[in-house]
Amino acid sequence: MAVTRPVLCPICGERVLKTGxxxxxxxxxxxxxxxxxxxxxxxxxxxxxxxxxxxxxxxESLKLSLRYNKKNVMTRNLLGLIYYEMGEVxxxxxxxxxxxNYEDSNNIASKYLKELKKDPxxxxxxxxMTKKYNIALGYAESGDYDLAxxxxxxxxxxxxxxxxxxxLLALIYIHSENYEKAGTTLRRVLKIDKANPQAIRxxxxxxxxxxxxxxxxxxxxxxxxxxxxVYMEELAITSGGGLQSESENDKxxxxxxxxxxxxxxxxxxxxxxEVSLARYSGAYVLLGLVIxxxxxxxxxxxxxxxxxxxxxxxxxxxxxxxxxxxxxTITELNEQIAALNIKVEELENKATMEDNxxxxxxxxxxxxxxxxxxxxxxxE
Amino acid sequence: xxxxxxxxxxxxxxxxxxxxxEAIYSNDLKDISDIVMQMTSDLREAEMSNIxxxxxxxxx
Numbered sequence: 001m002a003v004t005r006p007v008l009c010p011i012c013g014e015r016v017l018k019t020g021x022x023x024x025x026x027x028x029x030x031x032x033x034x035x036x037x038x039x040x041x042x043x044x045x046x047x048x049x050x051x052x053x054x055x056x057x058x059x060e061s062l063k064l065s066l067r068y069n070k071k072n073v074m075t076r077n078l079l080g081l082i083y084y085e086m087g088e089v090x091x092x093x094x095x096x097x098x099x100x101n102y103e104d105s106n107n108i109a110s111k112y113l114k115e116l117k118k119d120p121x122x123x124x125x126x127x128x129m130t131k132k133y134n135i136a137l138g139y140a141e142s143g144d145y146d147l148a149x150x151x152x153x154x155x156x157x158x159x160x161x162x163x164x165x166x167x168l169l170a171l172i173y174i175h176s177e178n179y180e181k182a183g184t185t186l187r188r189v190l191k192i193d194k195a196n197p198q199a200i201r202x203x204x205x206x207x208x209x210x211x212x213x214x215x216x217x218x219x220x221x222x223x224x225x226x227x228x229x230v231y232m233e234e235l236a237i238t239s240g241g242g243l244q245s246e247s248e249n250d251k252x253x254x255x256x257x258x259x260x261x262x263x264x265x266x267x268x269x270x271x272x273x274e275v276s277l278a279r280y281s282g283a284y285v286l287l288g289l290v291i292x293x294x295x296x297x298x299x300x301x302x303x304x305x306x307x308x309x310x311x312x313x314x315x316x317x318x319x320x321x322x323x324x325x326x327x328x329t330i331t332e333l334n335e336q337i338a339a340l341n342i343k344v345e346e347l348e349n350k351a352t353m354e355d356n357x358x359x360x361x362x363x364x365x366x367x368x369x370x371x372x373x374x375x376x377x378x379x380e
Numbered sequence: 381x382x383x384x385x386x387x388x389x390x391x392x393x394x395x396x397x398x399x400x401x402e403a404i405y406s407n408d409l410k411d412i413s414d415i416v417m418q419m420t421s422d423l424r425e426a427e428m429s430n431i432x433x434x435x436x437x438x439x440x
Contacts, residue, residue, distance in 0.1 A: 011413045025413070025417055026417065026420055026421075027413055027416060027417060027420070031413075031416060032413060035411070035412045035413055039411075066409060066411065067409070067411055067412060068411060068412050069411055069412075069413070070408070070409055070410070070411035070414070071411075088394060089397075090394065090395045090396065090397060090399070090400050090403055091394070091395070091403060091407075093400055093403075094403040094404040094406075094407050095407060097400075097404050098404060098407055098408065123397055126397060127396055127397040127398075130394055130395070130396045130397070131396060133393075133394060134393040134394065134396075137391055137393055140388060140391075141388060164391070164394065167391075168391055171382070171384065171387055171388065171391075174382055174384075175382075175384040202382065205381065205382045
């Protein structure tokens with residue numbers, strides 16, 4: 001005799017009565033089955049869209065699937081994965097947690113969460129990125145578009161799949177009438193999410209046709225240089241949008257001219273993409289000059305001044321010593337002169353006195369006559 | 381033409397990691413079975429209140 005197994009309610013898991021109503025939740029089994037089937041149907045559509053990289057479409061379908069059955073674990077997991085792919089990690093985590101809450105065993109979401117928990121630095125990084133995006137949004141709302149662009153480029157450099165970041169960046173570029181950059185940004189969105197409705201709407205507004213958009217999504221984004229030229233571009237970015245004051249306009253004109261001369265030069269740096277740093281060579285030269293001048297004024301010039309001052313002091317000291325020595329010599333010589341003068345006077349006095357005391361021998365005649373003396377000289 | 385201000389309003393701050401709990405609660409939506417059960421319980425309550433009202437009238 002065959003044993004008939006009791007029919008269980010797909011919603012609460014309680015036994016279904018013969019009347020077709022669940023003994024637990026009171027829902028009719030047909031309604032519950034219909035809801036589950038519809039949920040699975042929308043999950044399948046969402047899955048197909050996700051495979052075809054229509055992530056926005058997939059999210060819509062999966063959300064609809066959850067409206068019919070919020071406990072559909074497969075839907076939750078796929079939705080979490082899609083959010084993760086689009087760079088919205090917190091949203092992804094929330095769906096994984098919900099999924100595990102509904103089905104703990106044999107759930108791939110627990111593996112995903114384990115992977116995330118294993119690397120706390122990754123979570124910290126995600127948190128930083130989220131904060132930066134929110135700051136950029138704040139900048140955009142307060143009209144600081146260049147700061148918003150720099151911040152967004154920073155975020156997108158760290159997380160190149162962050163669709164919301166690209167969309168905000170594209171919107172700012174459109175507002176600044178920099179349609180080329182906006183197009184490049186939106187092309188990156190279409191690479192991640194082929195049929196992103198917001199990106200397509202922006203492209204339509206910019207005058208692109210559907211065919212154009214199809215072609216754009218197929219183009220390579222490897223060397224579009226969107227995130228490369230960070231500084232100079234941002235200063236010149238708001239040139240056409242009429243968003244700046246006159247001084248800012250002047251500044252952007254200078255940079256436009258600089259950029260033009262850079263492009264017109266015979267040696268186009270970075271043309272072959274081997275050295276991307278060459279794009280900033282002008283900025284580096286300016287920076288080097290500024291640092292050099294500052295170094296000159298704050299380090300080299302004071303050191304030179306100090307050296308000259310100490311040399312002068314040394315010279316002054318040596319001159320003073322020489323002067324003192326010479327003064328001493330002069331004083332000694334003066335004293336010697338005075339002493340000698342005294343001596344001369346004494347000797348003169350003495351000579352005078354001796355002249356007076358010598359007897360007069362003028363009358364004394366010598367024994368030899370003049371003829372005798374001459375004869376004697378001749379003999380000799 | 382794109383209205384920048386209006387478009388910008390569509391961009392909302394994304395939840396940070398310390399706000400994940402709030403995100404989880406906000407994702408706990410009502411599905412069709414919740415709505416049907418809510419409707420059923422509302423109908424039952426309405427039915428019970430009707431029955432009580434009729435019974436009280438009968439007693440009078």
